[in-house]
Structures are given as structure tokens and as C-alpha cells.
Amino acid sequence: MKLEPAERMTVSETTVARVRERARLIRRSALEMIVKAGNGHPGGDMSSADILAALYFGVLRFDPKKPLDPGRDRFVMSKGHCSGAFYSALAMAGFFPEADLASYMKPLSKLNAHPCSAYLPGVETSTGPLGHGMPVAVGMAIAAQIDNAPYRVFVLTGDGEQQEGSNWEAGMTAGHRKLSNLTLIIDRNRLQQGARTEDTVGLEPLADKWRAFGWDVEEIDGHDHAQLLRVLAAPATPRHKPLCVIANTTKGRGVSFMCDQAKWHHGVPDAAQFATAMKELEA
Amino acid sequence: MTAASSTTAQLYDCRKAFAETLEALAERDERIVVVVNDSIGSSNVGGFAKRWPERLINVGIAEQNMIGVAAGLANGGKIPFVCGAACFLTGRALEQIKADLAYSRANVKLCGMASGVAYGELGPTHHSIEDYGWLRTMGGIKLVVPSDPWETGEAIKTAAATSGPYFVRISRMGVPMLNHADRIFNCETAEVMHDGNDVAIIANGVMVSRALAAARALEGEGIRARVVSLACLSPLDENVIVEAAKTGAIVTVEEHSVRGGLGGAVAEVVAAKSPCRMRMLGFPGFLPTGSASWLMEHYGLTAEGIAVAARDLAVRK
Ligand SMILES: Cc1ncc(C[n+]2csc(CCOP(=O)(O)OP(=O)(O)O)c2C)c(N)n1
Ligand SMILES: [Mg+2]
Numbered sequence: 001m002k003l004e005p006a007e008r009m010t011v012s013e014t015t016v017a018r019v020r021e022r023a024r025l026i027r028r029s030a031l032e033m034i035v036k037a038g039n040g041h042p043g044g045d046m047s048s049a050d051i052l053a054a055l056y057f058g059v060l061r062f063d064p065k066k067p068l069d070p071g072r073d074r075f076v077m078s079k080g081h082c083s084g085a086f087y088s089a090l091a092m093a094g095f096f097p098e099a100d101l102a103s104y105m106k107p108l109s110k111l112n113a114h115p116c117s118a119y120l121p122g123v124e125t126s127t128g129p130l131g132h133g134m135p136v137a138v139g140m141a142i143a144a145q146i147d148n149a150p151y152r153v154f155v156l157t158g159d160g161e162q163q164e165g166s167n168w169e170a171g172m173t174a175g176h177r178k179l180s181n182l183t184l185i186i187d188r189n190r191l192q193q194g195a196r197t198e199d200t201v202g203l204e205p206l207a208d209k210w211r212a213f214g215w216d217v218e219e220i221d222g223h224d225h226a227q228l229l230r231v232l233a234a235p236a237t238p239r240h241k242p243l244c245v246i247a248n249t250t251k252g253r254g255v256s257f258m259c260d261q262a263k264w265h266h267g268v269p270d271a272a273q274f275a276t277a278m279k280e281l282e283a
Numbered sequence: 284m285t286a287a288s289s290t291t292a293q294l295y296d297c298r299k300a301f302a303e304t305l306e307a308l309a310e311r312d313e314r315i316v317v318v319v320n321d322s323i324g325s326s327n328v329g330g331f332a333k334r335w336p337e338r339l340i341n342v343g344i345a346e347q348n349m350i351g352v353a354a355g356l357a358n359g360g361k362i363p364f365v366c367g368a369a370c371f372l373t374g375r376a377l378e379q380i381k382a383d384l385a386y387s388r389a390n391v392k393l394c395g396m397a398s399g400v401a402y403g404e405l406g407p408t409h410h411s412i413e414d415y416g417w418l419r420t421m422g423g424i425k426l427v428v429p430s431d432p433w434e435t436g437e438a439i440k441t442a443a444a445t446s447g448p449y450f451v452r453i454s455r456m457g458v459p460m461l462n463h464a465d466r467i468f469n470c471e472t473a474e475v476m477h478d479g480n481d482v483a484i485i486a487n488g489v490m491v492s493r494a495l496a497a498a499r500a501l502e503g504e505g506i507r508a509r510v511v512s513l514a515c516l517s518p519l520d521e522n523v524i525v526e527a528a529k530t531g532a533i534v535t536v537e538e539h540s541v542r543g544g545l546g547g548a549v550a551e552v553v554a555a556k557s558p559c560r561m562r563m564l565g566f567p568g569f570l571p572t573g574s575a576s577w578l579m580e581h582y583g584l585t586a587e588g589i590a591v592a593a594r595d596l597a598v599r600k
Contacts, residue, residue: 129370
């Protein structure tokens with residue numbers, strides 16, 4: 001999407017349809033990559049596909065030909081293990097050829113399992129270790145504030161990832177500085193690596209926690225494209241606080257046998273499972 | 284010194300020996316607890332969790348918290364075994380390791396899983412090839428790098444039986460069972476696994492079996508290479524290094540950055556006490572994408588790569 005601020009104000013039917021279609025293609029592409037690589041994190045790829053599609057094809061202002069344009073909106077993929085979905089979104093948005101996706105995790109590929117900003121255009125900062133995105137995003141938002149620059153900063157974390165203390169340190173900084181240009185999206189699929197978040201170290205009441213840290217909070221259906229667009233594309237100017245969007249999602253969404261299963265956090269579908277999944281993801 | 288070590292072809296995941304040893308110890312000593320960061324499966328402590336759910340503390344994805352909590356548990360008389368991916372366990376919580384464990388002499392045992400480049404294509408964020416440098420420069424924490432299932436079990440037993448902080452590096456890369464003859468494991472003396480006076484190869488962890496294979500290949504050419512397994516990097520057996528230097532040439536081999544690791548530790552002793560020619564094999568820094576086995580091949584961390592370096596140094600002696 002080129003720099004067209006007007007599009008952010010209204011959520012047109014065409015935008016919703018475009019985002020829906022992109023989300024479907026991101027899911028298909030991520031699964032293909034995982035099967036080819038024999039490695040990956042399909043559960044989290046599927047749960048964040050709609051969020052990524054909304055951001056790249058309906059919210060963020062950027063020019064893929066100028067990935068370092070100082071005025072671009074910033075997006076930080078803090079849940080870096082979901083690179084299958086993230087790389088697919090970046091390629092479809094034009095940051096690098098879609099053909100490169102076939103090299104995912106192959107020797108000497110720029111697409112290792114976790115994104116690196118040193119060599120991949122569109123990646124703002126390297127992630128993979130959880131809990132790194134928020135502080136970096138806060139720094140970006142402060143830089144914009146200092147420069148009085150209109151760009152916005154978005155960061156996507158997992159919900160298990162919220163257990164990292166760095167999120168809360170950064171959250172306190174953002175709340176204190178009233179970084180209204182900053183939006184945190186939490187992929188609230190209720191599963192982490194080994195089990196449910198609430199059976200591991202419970203996060204609830206998550207919305208109250210972020211409110212207490214000085215943030216506005218919106219709770220939405222993270223698979224509803226119109227809702228995602230409405231909340232994420234709404235202009236930041238009327239707000240006086242950073243915004244936390246709790247996107248309620250299902251891990252594995254879009255592939256019935258993967259839905260809400262801890263074992264699909266990290267795993268590779270076999271040939272039959274892959275065929276079933278691709279069938280379910282047909283238009 | 285032990286007899287020439289032979290290896291069997293079957294490969295083992297050292298996490299199995301780790302888990303079996305830990306459970307056997309935990310049966311007899313109820314002070315033993317396990318602390319994890321959402322890493323039950325990857326650390327192979329599912330069995331422990333089933334048997335003693337009340338002794339398994341999962342702090343969630345929060346490594347700094349995890350190390351501090353372990354230090355507190357030790358203060359309360361527990362013997363915590365902290366199990367997580369080596370990269371996050373060390374890198375993320377380094378100051379907690381330094382202040383809460385090493386400096387405070389807390390009785391905490393760190394078990395760094397999938398160490399080195401075992402995570403392969405997951406990339407440099409998930410490799411743990413800086414941990415020797417980080418931990419050995421600190422002092423105050425024993426740093427053990429077992430080479431096979433037997434040594435893994437012995438390292439865990441030793442850590443449980445001795446007070447103070449330990450870091451045990453546990454790969455998940457398959458390794459053969461080595462012949463340790465009558466070796467009694469300890470952290471003070473290294474193990475000479477193959478005799479020879481033409482050149483010395485000093486290795487540890489998953490590199491030991493490769494070093495032994497190199498030595499056997501060189502034997503066919505009439506080059507007698509000594510192979511030293513330096514499982515403990517801290518404390519360091521300086522004596523075995525000085526003795527190795529007397530061959531005139533040392534090749535160090537590590538699944539770690541060549542900066543500040545095993546080669547660096549050996550070089551510090553060699554430079555100060557017994558200068559000799561050295562070649563250091565390891566990784567140059569952040570690595571490109573590739574599987575663990577591809578990376579090992581690419582950087583010559585194979586029996587052939589080791590043999591080339593040892594042959595070169597031995598002949599030029
Ligand atoms: C610092 C750190 N600790 C541990 C891990 C290993 N890890 C990778 S993904 C994951 C679970 C993440 O769960 P969540 O944040 O809920 O992500 P999602 O459900 O969206 O996949 C864990 C523990 C890591 N990548 N980084
Ligand atoms: Mg989750």
C-alpha cells in the first residue's frame with residue numbers, strides 16, 4: 001500500500017475483501033513454506049495471519065521500494081517465530097520477490113526461521129527471542145514524538161510472550177510518556193509453547209493490567225477483518241495514550257485439525273494433513 | 284590416560300541421559316526441583332513433571348525471573364535444576380547468572396538445552412555459541428560441556444552432589460557413546476582419550492567424537508594425535524594444556540565462536556606458560572541460515588576438517 005492516509009479513515013467493503021483474500025493467501029503460503037522447510041510454527045502463523053493482512057494491506061503506510069523511508073509507519077513482529085506468515089506478508093507487500101519464500105530456512109537463505117533486520121528489507125528489528133519487540137517499538141515511538149513526525153508504530157506480541165518482563169518495563173515507559181502513536185497488538189490465542197497461558201502463568205485480567213499501565217485497551221475478534229481495520233486504522237490523533245489491542249484469536253485458525261492445539265505450536269503437517277489444510281484454505 | 288577410545292555407530296540425544304539421571308537423583312533427594320520457562324518438552328522434563336508436579340516450577344516465558352526464582356529456591360534449601368534453551372538461559376539472564384548465582388555462590392544448576400548450533404536453521408538468535416565466553420570470564424560458576432550420554436549423566440550427578448552454581452551444556456545433536464575406560468568424572472582434570480605426541484587436539488562436547496575420528500584417520504598416515512576432552516572450561520585443567528603444548532602443536536575444536544571460548548581458554552594458558560603453534564576451529568560469529576549438520580560441514584567442524592588442521596600443524600612442526 002502506498003502512502004494514502006485517506007484510506008485509513010474509512011473501512012470500505014473492498015478493503016475488507018482485499019484483506020480477507022490476503023489473509024487466506026498468507027495462510028496457504030506459510031503452510032507451503034513450513035512443509036518445504038520441514039520446520040516452523042504453524043499454530044501462531046495461522047492465528048496472526050488476519051492481523052498481518054490487515055496491517056500490510058489496509059493500515060500501514062509504506063513504500064516497499066523505499067523500505068527505509070523515514071516517514072514510513074513501523075511494524076515490529078515481536079513474535080518472530082511466526083516468520084512463515086510474516087515473510088509471506090512482506091513478500092506479498094512487495095519488499096522482496098515471492099519466489100524467495102521457497103528458500104525458507106535453506107542454506108544461505110535470507111529467510112531463516114527468525115527475521116533479521118540486517119539483511120531482510122521490511123524487517124525493522126531482529127526478533128526470535130520473545131519480549132524484544134516492545135522496547136524497540138517504544139523507542140521508535142519516542143523518536144517520532146521528538147521529531148513531531150506523523151508516522152505510527154505497531155508491535156505484535158504473542159500472549160505467552162506477555163510473560164516476559166520487558167513488555168511491562170516498556171509498557172510503563174510508553175504509558176508514562178503518553179505515546180499515542182504506539183499500538184500494541186496481542187495475539188490472544190490462549191496457548192503458548194507447551195500449554196494454555198492460564199495454566200502456565202495466567203495473564204488475566206490482561207486488559208485491566210494494560211489500563212493500569214496508562215494505556216487505552218480495545219478487545220476485538222482478531223479474525224474479524226472489519227473490526228481489525230476499524231480499530232487499527234483509526235487515526236491516533238484523538239488519543240492521548242498508547243493503545244493496546246487484545247486480538248482474541250484461535251491458534252491454528254483456518255486449518256480445522258490445528259485449531260486450539262498446543263502440539264501445533266511447532267510442527268510440520270504430513271502430506272495428507274497438508275492436502276487437507278490446503279483444501280480448507282481454498283477460496 | 285585411557286586406552287584408544289572406540290565408538291559405536293548409534294547416535295544418542297544427551298537429553299535422555301540427562302532426564303534419566305535427574306529423575307534417579309530426585310527419587311533419593313527431595314530437595315531437587317526443576318525450574319523451566321515454558322520449556323518442559325524441549326528440556327525433556329515431562330517425566331519429572333508427571334512424577335513430581337509440585338517440584339516443577341514453570342515461571343512462564345521469563346528467563347530473568349527464572350534465574351532469580353532459582354536463586355531464591357536455593358536460599359530456601361532446594362537444589363534447583365534450571366532447564367531451558369541455552370541461548371535464552373544464558374543470554375537473556377546473564378546479569379542474574381552473574382549476580383544472583385556466580386557472585387552469590389547460589390546452589391543452582393543450569394542445564395542449557397539445544398546448545399551450540401543444535402537449533403540450526405532457527406538462526407543466530409537461537410544458537411548458543413557465546414556461552415563459553417560469557418560464563419568462563421565470570422568465574423564462580425562451573426562450566427561443563429559433556430561429550431556423550433555417560434558424561435552428561437556424570438556431570439548432572441556431580442552438579443547435584445557439589446555445592447555452588449553449575450552450567451551444564453546439553454546438546455540435542457546425536458552423538459556416539461564414547462569409551463571412557465576407567466575414567467572417574469571430575470571437574471578438575473580433563474580426559475586424555477587418545478594418545479599421541481605429534482600434535483594435540485583439544486575438544487569438548489559434540490566435537491570430541493569428531494576429534495577422535497580425525498585422530499584415527501591420521502594414525503593411518505603415521506601421525507599420532509593426542510585427543511584431550513576438555514569437558515570443564517571452568518575450572519580449567521591447565522596441566523593437561525601445558526602437557527599438550529609439549530607436542531609442539533595444538534588444534535582446538537569447539538561448537539562455539541572461536542572468540543573467547545575453548546580455543547581462547549587454551550591460548551591463554553599456552554601464551555603464559557608454554558607457547559606453541561595453535562589452530563583454533565570453531566565458528567566466526569553470527570552464522571548464515573542452515574541446518575545444524577550443514578553449519579558443521581560448512582565451517583569444517585568435521586573429522587576431515589579437524590584432520591586437515593592437525594596434519595598441517597603436525598607436519599610443519
Ligand atoms: C526469550 C525466549 N524464551 C523462549 C522462547 C521459546 N519459544 C518460542 S515460541 C514460544 C511460545 C510463544 O507463545 P506465544 O507468545 O503465545 O506465541 P504464539 O501462541 O502466538 O505462537 C516459546 C516459549 C523464545 N523464543 N524466546
Ligand atoms: Mg499464544
